Amino acid sequence: xxxxxxxxxxxxxxxxxxxxxxxxxxxxxxxxxxxxxxxxxxxxxxxxxxxxxxxxxxxxxxxxxxxxxxxxxxxxxxxxxxxxxxxxxxxxxxxxxxxxxxxxxxxxxxxxxxxxxxxxxxxxxxxxxxxxxxxxxxxxxxxxxxxxxxxxxxxxxxxxxxxxxxxxxxxxxxxxxxxxxxxxxxxxxxxxxxxxxxxxxxxxxxxxxxxxxxxxxxxxxxxxxxxxxxxxxxxxxxxxxxxxxxxxxxxxxxxxxxxxxxxxxxxxxxxxxxxxxxxxxxxxxxxxxxxxxxxxxxxxxxxxxxxxxxxxxxxxxxxxxxxxxxxxxxxxxxxxxxxxxxxxxxxxxxxxxxxxxxxxxxxxxxxxxxxxxxx
Amino acid sequence: xxxxxxxxxxxxxxxxxxxxxxxxxxxxxxxxxxxxxxxxxxxxxxxxxxxxxxxxxxxxxxxxxxxxxxxxxxxxxxxxxxxxxxxxxxxxxxxxxxxxxxxxxxxxxxxxxxxxxxxxxxxxxxxxxxxxxxxxxxxxxxxxxxxxxxxxxxxxxxxxxxxxxxxxxxxxxxxxxxxxxxxxxxxxxxxxxxxxxxxxxxxxxxxxxxxxxxxxxxxxxxxxxxxxxxxxxxxxxxxxxxxxxxxxxxxxxxxxxxxxxxxxxxxxxxxxxxxxxxxxxxxxxxxxxxxx
Numbered sequence: 012x013x014x015x016x017x018x019x020x021x022x023x024x025x026x027x028x029x030x031x032x033x034x035x036x037x038x039x040x041x042x043x044x045x046x047x048x049x050x051x052x053x054x055x056x057x058x059x060x061x062x063x064x065x066x067x068x069x070x071x072x073x074x075x076x077x078x079x080x081x082x083x084x085x086x087x088x089x090x091x092x093x094x095x096x097x098x099x100x101x102x103x104x105x106x107x108x109x110x111x112x113x114x115x116x117x118x119x120x121x122x123x124x125x126x127x128x129x130x131x132x133x134x135x136x137x138x139x140x141x142x143x144x145x146x147x148x149x150x151x152x153x154x155x156x157x158x159x160x161x162x163x164x165x166x167x168x169x170x171x172x173x174x175x176x177x178x179x180x181x182x183x184x185x186x187x188x189x190x191x192x193x194x195x196x197x198x199x200x201x202x203x204x205x206x207x208x209x210x211x212x213x214x215x216x217x218x219x220x221x222x223x224x225x226x227x228x229x230x231x232x233x234x235x236x237x238x239x240x241x242x243x244x245x246x247x248x249x250x251x252x253x254x255x256x257x258x259x260x261x262x263x264x265x266x267x268x269x270x271x272x273x274x275x276x277x278x279x280x281x282x283x284x285x286x287x288x289x290x291x292x293x294x295x296x297x298x299x300x301x302x303x304x305x306x307x308x309x310x311x312x313x314x315x316x317x318x319x320x321x322x323x324x325x326x327x328x329x330x331x332x333x334x335x336x337x338x339x340x341x342x343x344x345x346x347x348x349x350x351x352x353x354x355x356x357x358x359x360x361x362x363x364x365x366x367x368x369x370x371x372x373x374x375x376x377x378x379x380x381x382x383x384x385x386x
Numbered sequence: 387x388x389x390x391x392x393x394x395x396x397x398x399x400x401x402x403x404x405x406x407x408x409x410x411x412x413x414x415x416x417x418x419x420x421x422x423x424x425x426x427x428x429x430x431x432x433x434x435x436x437x438x439x440x441x442x443x444x445x446x447x448x449x450x451x452x453x454x455x456x457x458x459x460x461x462x463x464x465x466x467x468x469x470x471x472x473x474x475x476x477x478x479x480x481x482x483x484x485x486x487x488x489x490x491x492x493x494x495x496x497x498x499x500x501x502x503x504x505x506x507x508x509x510x511x512x513x514x515x516x517x518x519x520x521x522x523x524x525x526x527x528x529x530x531x532x533x534x535x536x537x538x539x540x541x542x543x544x545x546x547x548x549x550x551x552x553x554x555x556x557x558x559x560x561x562x563x564x565x566x567x568x569x570x571x572x573x574x575x576x577x578x579x580x581x582x583x584x585x586x587x588x589x590x591x592x593x594x595x596x597x598x599x600x601x602x603x604x605x606x607x608x609x610x611x612x613x614x615x616x617x618x619x620x621x622x623x624x625x626x627x628x629x630x631x632x633x634x635x636x637x638x639x640x641x642x643x644x645x646x647x648x649x650x651x652x653x654x655x656x657x658x659x660x661x662x663x664x665x666x667x668x669x670x671x672x673x674x675x676x677x678x
Contacts, residue, residue: 077577097580110578114596123592127583157676175582 017227018242019052026089028053028179028211029074034083036069036235043069044080045235056205056212058222060258061232067215070232071181074213075104088178098127103177107184109168111156117167118143118152124175142170145204162193169201173208182214186221198224219259223247231255247307252386256305261340263311263351265304269296269383277383279304282347289322292383306381308354313341314373315365321375327351329370334361341366343374409656416649417442427645446650456634456651460658463631466545466620467613470552474609475602477553478560482601483594485561486568497565500558512551512622519547519623543625551619556612560605567601568594600673607666614662615655631655 019025027050036044044066051057059067072078073085076097084091092100103124111120121142125135143149146166151159156167165185172180185201186194202225205212216222222229223243230240231254239251250256253264267279267288277296278287281304288304296302318324330350331342340354353374357364366372419441421428429441450456485496503511518524519542526538541547571594579589595602617632624630631651638648 075577075581077580097577098583098585102581104578104581106574106578108572108574110572110574112575112578112593112597114599123579124582127588171582 017054019055020050020228025052027051027086028055028088029213030084030086031070032084032086034073034080034085036066036073036078037081042235044073046083047235047237049230049237049240051211051213053211054209056202056214056225056227058226058229059213059215059232060219060222060229061217062258063217065232066235067232068183069235071104071183071213071215074179075102075181076100101178102181103172103175103179104181105168105172105183105185107187109156109164109188111164111167111171113156116153116155117148117159120156120167121171121174123171128175138174142174145173145207146170161188162197165189165197169204173204173210176208177210179211179213182212184216185214186218187216194221195224201225223259231258233258249382250305250384253303253305253384256382256384261308261352261354263306263308265306265349265351265381267302267304269300269302270298271296276378277302279383282345282349285325285347289378290381290383291378294383294385296383296385300385303384303386304381305384306376308340308352309338310380311351311353311374311376313343313353313355313366314375315370317373318375322378323380324373324375326371326373329366329368329372332366332368339364341372343372412649413653414442415645416446416647416653417444418646419445420644420646425645426643446646447654449647450650450654455629456631459629459631459634460654462629463614463616464658466548466552466628466630467610467616470549470556470613471606471610473549474553474556474560475606478557478605479564479602481557482561482564482568485565486571500561504558508555509618511555512618515547515551515554515623516542519550542623543627545624545628547623547625548620548628548630551623552609552613552616555619556609559608563604563608564598564601567598571597600669600676603669604666604673607662607669611659611662611666614659 029049029051031047031049034044034047035042047066047070059070061067069078073080074087076092076095079093085093087100087102112123115123118139121139122135125138130138139152140149143152146169148163148166148170151163151167156164159167165188169182169185182201186197189197198221201212205225214222214225223246226243228240229243229246231238231246233254239246239255241249246255246259250259256262257264265279265281265288267281270278270280270287272278272289275291275293277290277292279290279302280287290304312318312321317326325345327343327345329341330344333340333342334357337357338354339357340352343351343353345351351374415427418427418429420426429438431438433441481500485493485500488496516523520526521538521540521542523542525541526535529535530538541550575593575597576589579593580586584592615632615635616630617636620628620630620633621636624633635648635651635655638644638651642648
């Protein structure tokens with residue numbers, strides 16, 4: 012039985028729920044969003060990822076209606092929402108500070124939006140109960156926000172923003188205030204809720220692990236531009252630039268000049284007097300072009316003996332070992348002075364580890380292990 | 387334990403010396419009779435403790451109920467205090483709101499401007515209002531120069547002048563607590579209200595007002611309590627037509643030299659004030675608890 016993969020972005024017939032068309036947002040002289048075009052589809056869990064000040068929060072605030080684009084157009088379900096005020100949009104937002112009303116009980120907080128819609132009492136009751144159940148808050152309905160824990164407050168904020176069944180839910184750093192363990196649990200809870208309700212989620216975060224965990228697609232942003240939009244796996248495995256490769260996870264970047272050695276095969280001269288690195292690339296490089304080879308640490312093997320059949324193998328010296336419990340990261344210094352990080356799973360007990368500081372070691376990787384990038 | 391006891395003793399001693407003892411003295415005088423003597427009442431401690439206690443009675447309090455001047459003055463004071471508190475709130479809230487919304491770098495200046503009048507003597511400021519409000523005063527001259535009126539408006543020596551004086555004098559006491567409450571208000575609460583379907587106006591009524599409630603209550607008491615016993619403003623700006631208990635008290639004391647009746651008036655005034663003061667304290671306490 013084959014399951015259909017959820018990938019509306021690959022289907023040209025699919026209509027996006029949200030469409031940013033050449034959107035620019037300026038605050039005085041400062042350009043927060045720079046000529047940005049982006050489609051987000053129904054039922055997606057879309058993550059905007061970037062360092063602080065990259066414009067991700069501005070994008071979210073434009074979707075909520077708190078900011079209007081200086082240029083360009085934002086469409087929601089085919090409709091230009093530029094002139095629509097926040098209270099008339101089928102969009103709800105979960106605030107980073109949660110913004111729970113301190114003078115209202117949990118129940119009243121969740122009912123707040125429903126009451127504004129002049130729904131009947133029974134309808135409101137039913138919907139609030141449903142939301143309380145969804146977020147497992149039934150016991151706390153009559154408490155005030157300051158009488159519950161941070162994790163519970165986070166769930167109230169989520170319940171309140173979901174109560175009106177918005178077409179689009181915006182989450183601004185929703186888990187930022189939670190500690191790590193709770194954050195991880197909540198990530199899965201968020202995904203479950205997103206799946207149950209079928210709502211389109213757009214999440215803003217600076218935590219790449221969080222974005223990778225929850226999102227169907229991730230947009231990596233920098234200085235008001237989107238650098239890459241893709242699935243978490245594609246972003247990790249095939250970053251389109253050094254910036255993305257470096258921002259998501261750990262990476263080794265080796266600068267070199269490229270020289271074609273076969274179909275989609277390149278020899279990379281990375282240091283004088285060293286054998287060239289062999290790497291594949293679907294992206295064409297001209298003879299002598301500057302290239303950056305990005306290799307994830309876990310794709311590099313480390314061994315005490317020279318590996319027999321590895322296309323790329325070089326000798327170095329262990330400079331540092333970081334023991335992370337399940338993994339160990341070795342920093343290996345090559346003769347040219349370059350430091351390469353390699354990572355291996357600690358499948359054996361620590362006492363039986365045969366590599367230690369200052370040991371001469373071999374590192375090796377296949378021709379397809381890295382990604383060749385031009386910028 | 388000793389340290390705690392000592393710490394608690396200090397404020398209680400303070401209250402005992404500066405509030406309870408003077409109050410008891412005034413209360414004792416209110417139970418005495420007028421006399422042509424120094425001090426102008428009898429009995430005193432010179433008559434011996436037993437004679438003193440035997441001669442005290444509630445005659446003066448009974449007198450207060452017999453002459454309608456007194457309860458009319460109390461009622462009129464209450465009315466003026468309530469109305470001027472509401473007026474001060476109506477003027478003060480927008481100012482506090484504007485201050486809280488002003489750019490960060492302006493706020494210290496605005497705060498300074500609110501406090502600035504305190505640098506001048508209260509009496510001089512009230513006299514200045516006489517110069518502004520009188521028939522030949524600045525306000526009338528200005529309005530006549532604009533051509534809005536032909537004959538000067540009579541404002542000085544009316545209740546209107548008293549309201550103007552009270553609102554002007556106590557405005558900072560209203561602005562500061564409301565500003566403090568609004569300043570603490572998280573902007574995202576208003577955004578959340580709008581996001582959930584409120585118009586700006588609804589968000590203001592459903593979020594901003596309830597969350598500045600403590601500031602409104604504190605400010606209102608800070609205006610109402612002193613306004614109720616106000617004496618200087620009605621006597622300088624209100625003229626003979628304005629009846630306020632503070633003024634009656636002054637006249638009993640200094641014009642009639644009837645210390646016992648004046649003391650009785652003061653005791654009743656204090657009893658009236660105890661209610662709002664207790665409510666005010668409770669509000670402050672609740673606020674402190676909510677912030678924990």
